[in-house]
Amino acid sequence: MTEPVRSPEVGTKVVHRRYVPYSHAHYAGNLVDGAYSLGLFGDVATEMCILTDGDEGLFASYDDVQFKAPVRAGDVLEITCELVRAGTRSRVMVFAVHVVARGAATEDRPGAADMLDEPILATSARGTVVVP
Template sequence: MKSMIRLRMSSSDAHYGGNLVDGARILQLFGDVATELLIKHDGDEGLFKAYKDIEFIAPVYGGDYLEVVGEITKVGNSSREMKFEARKVIVPRVDICDSAADFLDEPIVVCKAVGTCVVPKKLQRKG
């Protein structure tokens, strides 16, 4: 089971100098994807328990468009292991003008993670 969201990082997402977006914002997006996956799988939002692997690979800036994907890779009694990937798919081209942007031929992977979520047995309505 997979889920995907695509959204633009705004200037309000930029937390550091040079319009750099905080890595915690990417993890928040992984959490949003996890919530959708749990609703699809169990009919409940569940809870994020832990990440066991997070890798920040490339910088993200305000104005970048990200595609964030996740999938359930392992199902236990109440635990759901998931893998996530965030990819930059559009980048602004302020060197040309304020409204110019490029859709990337090859997305740039900016972050990968593996995490575990839990849906208590009494809240599982599907599967």
């Protein structure tokens, strides 16, 4: 059995950044479906479990998922995960997806994009992961 990298410490955080490719747009206005954010939450939760337990863990449930603002192709997202409770085998985490940059294409500058002065909270959730 693999020993934990370190003991699960409440308050531990993991942060990823990801560019949203245009191939993920499903709706008018280059909107991306909400499941995209949930997949990103799985990625940061996996890193959290590896960091705290030396194992990828398995997602057991989500609760309080909220889609607060659109995610669009061309966005740069910051995905955060914080460990808020550590049981014997369960880990409760809170998640957020913030849009930190957004495409600003024009006819003259089709690849233009802007870093946002204030990140936009797009999706938030709370989830439980179990580890062996």
